[in-house]
Amino acid sequence: MIIELQSVNKVYNLGQPNEVQALFDINLVIEENSMVCLRGASGSGKSTLLAIIGCVFPATSGRAAVAGKQLARLPDRFMTIHRRRTIGFIFQQFNILPNLTVLDNIALPLLPLGISPDERRQRAAELIERLGIGHRRDFPAGQVSGGELQRVAIARALINNQPIILADEPTAHLDTTLSHDFMGIMVELKNAGKTIVIASHDPLVTEHPDMDRIIDVRDGRIDVS
Amino acid sequence: MKNRAIEKHFNLLDYALSSLWRRKLKNMGIITVFAVVIFLVASFQILTSSLTETAERMLAQTPEIVIQKMSAGRQESIPLAYLDRLDGIFGIRAAVPRVWGYYFDETSGANYTVMAADRSLMPEGKNLEMAIEGDFPAAGQGEAALGREVAANLKLAGRRTFSLFRPDLSLKSFRVSGIFAESTDLLTADLIVTGLDEGRDLFAIPENLATDLLLYVANPGEISTIAKKIAARLPDTRVLTRPQIHKTYKVVFGWRSGFASICLLTALAAFAILAWDKASGLSAEEKREIGILKILGWQTADILVLRFWESLAVSGLAFLGGCTAAYLHILFLEGSLFRPVLLGWSVIHPSLKIVPVFAAGDLLLIFTLSVLPYLAATVIPAWRGSTIPPDAAIK
Structure with a gap:
């Protein structure tokens, strides 16, 4: 397994008056090279679960291991390094910097790795062509359509060739056609050996025929009913 | 292939510069x-250094010791008999009586400084030739050398003679022997130099008196020792030494510059606080x-590192721009914005030609007072901002 969570709890603002427990005793195993959907309503805790898997922050208690590393033992600095080597993120809001060109946005994760400009451009250009947005390569990201932005976000998540792709409500701002396209790309990536975890309540995603597994999240717990 | 760590810094620098350009x-x-704030501070610093340098250059040819007689805390004429009382003090090369005073020109409303001494008695007298266009006034010939501003005020227009009033309102005529060079304007702009007898005649000073005595010593290292001996032997006199006069110039310019610098540093501090305030309250974007x-x-x-490069680029460009503008301001405009503040000591403002003096220490001081606070004011809040969890930032 590439992802393994044991008795994971997450409490926000621990010990403060506004303390909130978002996850309760989560046990979860995700196999390598699978496509898994975390399904649940807004506020169910699926984004928090995705963030713990994505090494964005640690669990309050319990054990979380991603790609062979125990996250609880990792200092913040090493968690960041592990995240950039292992996880590619695709966000609901895409989180693209609108003033940068499409190509520069995609190459952004490579800057602190000391990759030369030529290599950055070459790697980004390959992904741009692969995802069919070559004609937008030098456009400011703020000037391209929602569907194209989604592809920019996917390309950025793949630029460092990470084995795990996490997507948080990726189709929330896409129409049906673009959502189908997105899922098509995810299937391609899975076939290429990636592990895909998508948090969504969009039936187009949750009921996709290539989805290996659906995990229901409700009120911070995995629903096994 | 470049080292990855170096390449990373190049990447971050590249990103920082393009980020600045995006918000140009x-x-x-x-x-x-x-840059404007740095320009103001640097202009004062360069102008002060330049004036001090000019003053030091000029003062190099002045006598090592000046003796003035004091009475009731005020200066009065000194009897020439005091010269005899200096006998036996070793190290005095020459002692020269001098008459000097101020002459108010009602026509132009300006005060001139009249200086009268016998140049042939001065050991460095020959060197003074370099500071004058024309000749030094010959003793007893009714000649005078003028500072450039005096010459302009007297509106000589080709004439070589002019007259000044004696205290009894009779006229004393002078023939112009030369005009002081522009490079000496700081000291000579308002100056009329003439022979000792002509000076006495103009101010109606008796022959046995002078305004002060100029002393030249053989060994500059003994100036203070000789001055102490003179002070002991002539207790009713004030003994001024060249190092003291140097110091006075430095203090005068330093005080004026310091006062103005404090005002400007306040502006600099306000800018740093503004930068801190702006940077600590990071925008949502x-x-x-x-x-x-x-x-x-x-x-x-x-x-x-990214924020550091950004701040260094901003403050570095401002520093270079401000310092360059200040240098050009002194070189081509002769510090016209601040001259009245630093040179307002004379009725005739010296229009001296200032050569910019920009010492490494000055640059370092301005850099320390401008760039470093700006870096601190932007990088420290950025550090606070960058320690927030990433998920909170993108929600």
Whole structure:
């Protein structure tokens, strides 16, 4: 397994008056090279679960291991390094910097790795062509359509060739056609050996025929009913 | 292939510069305001250094010791008999009586400084030729050398003679023997130099008196020792030494510059506080960008390096721009913005030609007072901003 969570709890603002427990005793195993959907309503805790898997922050208690590393033992600095080597993120809001060109946005994760400009451009250009947005390569990201932005976000998540792709409500701002396209790309990536975890309540995603597994999240717990 | 760590810094520098360029309007505004403040501080610093340098150059040819007689705390004429009382003090090369005073010219409303001494008695008298266009006034010939501003005020228009009033309102005529060089304007702009007898005649000073006595010593290292001996032997006199006069010039310019610098440093501090305030209250857009970069694998240190390069580029450009503008301001406009503040000591403002003097120490001081506070004012709040969890930044 590439992802393994044991008795994971997450409490926000621990010990403060506004303390909130978002996850309760989560046990979860995700196999390598699978496509898994975390399904649940807004506020169910699926984004928090995705963030713990994505090494964005640690669990309050319990054990979380991603790609062979125990996250609880990792200092913040090493968690960041592990995240950039292992996880590619695709966000609901895409989180693209609108003033940068499409190509520069995609190459952004490579800057602190000391990759030369030529290599950055070459790697980004390959992904741009692969995802069919070559004609937008030098456009400011703020000037391209929602569907194209989604592809920019996917390309950025793949630029460092990470084995795990996490997507948080990726189709929330896409129409049906673009959502189908997105899922098509995810299937391609899975076939290429990636592990895909998508948090969504969009039936187009949750009921996709290539989805290996659906995990229901409700009120911070995995629903096994 | 470059080392990855070096390549990483090049990448971050490249990103920082392109990031500044993307917000060029805002950053140009900051650079301009910052450069103006640095320009003001640097102008004062260069002008002060230049004036001090000019004064030191000029004072190099002045006598090592000046003796003035004091009575009731005020200076009065000194009897020439005091010269005899200096006998036996070793190290005095020459002692020269001098008459000097101020002459108010009602026509132009200006005060001139009249200086009268017998140049042939001065050991360095020959050297003074370099400071004059024409000749030095010959003793007893009714001649005078004029500072450039005096010559302009007297409106000589080709004439070689002019007259000044004696205390009894009779006229004393002078023939112009020469005009002091522009490079000596700081000391000579308002100066009329003439022979000792002509000076006595103009001010109606008896022959056995002078305004003060000029002493030249053989060994400059003994100036203070000789001055102490003179002070002991002539207790009713004030003994001024060249180092003291140097110091006075430095203090005068330093005080004026210091006062103005304090005002300008206040402006600099206000700018730093503004920068701190702006940087500590990161905008939603900046927070979001930091959040995105962090979630994409950028470490806090990477973001700090990025902010460091950005701040260094802004403050460095402002520093270069401000200092260059200050240098050009002194070189071509002769510090016209601040001359009245630093040179307002005479009724005739010396229009001396200032050669900019920009010492490494001055540059370092301005750099320390401007660039370093700006770096601190922007990088420290950025560090606080970049330690927030990335998920909070992108929500």
